Amino acid sequence: MVHDPALPTLVLINSYTTSAELYRPQFADPALGSAVNLLALEPYGHGRTRAAYRHFTYWDSAIANLQVLEALGIREAFVLGTSQGGWVVVRMALLAPDVVRGLIPLGTFMDFESPRSRELGCWDGIGFNTPVVDALADPVGEDWAVPDEFVDGVFDTALGGVSGEEREFWLATYRANYAGDAGRHRLRVSTVNLRDRDGLHGRLDEVRCPVRWLHGTADQVYSVANAEEEIRMFTRSPEARLEAIAGGQHFLSASNPVEVGSAVMEFVRRWS
Structure with missing residues (x-):
């Protein structure tokens, strides 16, 4: 990253099991790159980011992200997060309201995996993730790599599937990121975090920065109806606005980068 102190900084937090590579379209966008400093930060257990301990949470990732900004001398930033990245960025705003200038959640969700959310058309996160948690329970050999079917399942759900070179890119990326027993354990903890996380409803009224929530109408995981309810919970933000993107998928920055x-x-x- 080449930091231009004259430009605002936009931090990008990726979704479940992906890496900073999710934001390749944003780094390739000359208009966006000339408007902001782009900095992609991966949650613990994702991509090349590792915790010094085996059991990490979203709060840990939020704290680590803020420590990165401090180490880089970035005093203020806008923060964008896709899916799980959305609740990481809100945690960052709660922990450091003087650092986070604005939140841009994409295709995200602020609850725990609740009956309320399923009534509003969101997925069954417990039913989806529990078989993965169970399948990854036992140690494996160092020749283990994440199954292709797992990767295909993520992108079928999040983007309606990918094919050709894009599929091969992500298969190779996942094999590198989730290899051997350490990779299995990181993948399991990441899935436990997704399934068992704490909700943020009781904290959203303490977010004091503006919020621009973007949500695709074709999102298969979290519904626009849920986003319409939750955006109203940012009661102390100077502006909290939801924008529905027609035909947008769950990984919205990938499906609708323009x-x-x-x-x-x-x-x-x-x-700014």
């Missing part, structure tokens, strides 16, 4: 880039630049200009 719309996301345009919304991000408008939001950052407004609140």
